[in-house]
Amino acid sequence: MKESFLKYQAQTTPHPLAMEISHADGSYIYDTNKKAYLDFVAGVSACPLGHNHPKVKAAIQAQLNKYLHVMVYGEYVQKPAVELTKLLAKHLPYPLEKTYLTNSGTEAIEGALKLAKRATGRSEIIAANKAYHGNTMGAMSVMGYEERKQAFRPLLPDIKFIEFNNEPDLNYITNKTACVILETIQGGAGFIVPSNNYLQKVRLKCNETGTLLILDEIQPGVGRTGKLFGFEHYNCIPDILVTGKGLGGGLPIGAFTASGELMDLLQDNPKLGHITTFGGHPLIAASALATLQEITESNLIPKTLEKEKLFRKLLKHQLIQDIRGKGLMLALMLPSAEIANELVLESQNQGLILFWLLFEPKAVRITPPLTISEEEIIKGCTIISNILDDILTKQQH
Incomplete structure (x- = not known):
């Protein structure tokens, strides 16, 4: 399927992420190897109610x-x-x-x-x-x-x-x-x-x-x-x-x-x-x-500001220079484009979907579904913090 994707479907960059999708539900996307990915991007802000919402x-x-x-x-x-x-x-x-x-x-x-x-x-x-x-x-x-x-x-x-x-x-x-x-x-x-x-x-x-x-x-x-x-x-x-x-x-x-x-x-x-x-x-x-x-x-709109506070509380790290944005439209500002790239790519390896911004190479997008739970926020932020710890350790050596 990936070979056909690259051959027949026009691409927008030389190196697409090329994850092969099986299905999606709630805050998760699943690939054809049955691996679950917690979605912190929501189709680039296009899925506010997550995936497969019953209503x-x-x-x-x-x-x-x-x-x-x-x-x-x-x-x-x-x-x-x-x-x-x-x-x-x-x-x-x-x-x-x-x-x-x-x-x-x-x-x-x-x-x-x-x-x-x-x-x-x-x-x-x-x-x-x-x-x-x-x-x-x-x-x-x-x-x-x-x-x-x-x-x-x-x-x-x-x-x-x-x-x-x-x-x-x-x-x-x-x-x-x-x-x-x-x-x-x-x-x-x-x-x-x-x-x-x-x-x-x-x-x-x-x-x-x-x-x-x-x-x-x-x-x-x-x-x-x-x-x-x-x-x-x-x-x-x-x-x-x-x-x-x-x-x-x-x-x-x-x-x-x-x-x-x-x-x-x-x-x-x-x-x-x-x-x-x-x-x-x-x-x-x-x-x-x-x-x-x-x-x-629903109460999703007021809850969005509470979830923002939780993200800002959990994402305190030496490599995070700033968190820009409002509500669940957040961008982690990192010291370099290289660190931003490593965070996005390694997060996908560890089952968390992050993404880049168009014109700011040092930024990493966090725009999850508004329906995301506190437990899911904690889980994703833990993955981010652990990856940044590993990057920092490598830098120090």
């Missing part, structure tokens, strides 16, 4: 027996998509009330950028250095990492980059700016949280200049930070909210949400302002609805 599975099975795709997006009334968007509106502050469902986070970013240009009649977009918003051409244009972009230029014109958390850079936002797009918490850069009321100051500057604020919650959204959405920590309501990953409960989804007034601009002048065949797919919407219901109706 998500039941929702998918129930919808499977009714219908799958019947019509392109936005033409027919399909209950799963309507109920999902209605529930999102219920849990979002005014004026975020109308949601466009897409197939992925990067497609939702594309739609949000188009909406900002359509609404303002402006072309300039401001994004942050070391930002990651997806990998399609528009989303890549607002990715603040030239090394990953240079082979694919030319990209969108009129993009300017500012430093996240740098207040003087806000002066670049003017009445020529269509939108500012930011991750609420920078992901690929190393789980960098806003400081000194930064997002409020961005919001104020956008208000002054008639600029729309897009917040990308594809990673921090859906309960991961201890609030349903990360922006709730920072007293800053975006004009357009982008979600994805965890919203689907393990199935592919993206969404962008704005006021009804803004979102209706995509209906006319021109008509079909953003279209998709499979966005709002009934099977995926059913999975997302069950996921959102479970996260908002």
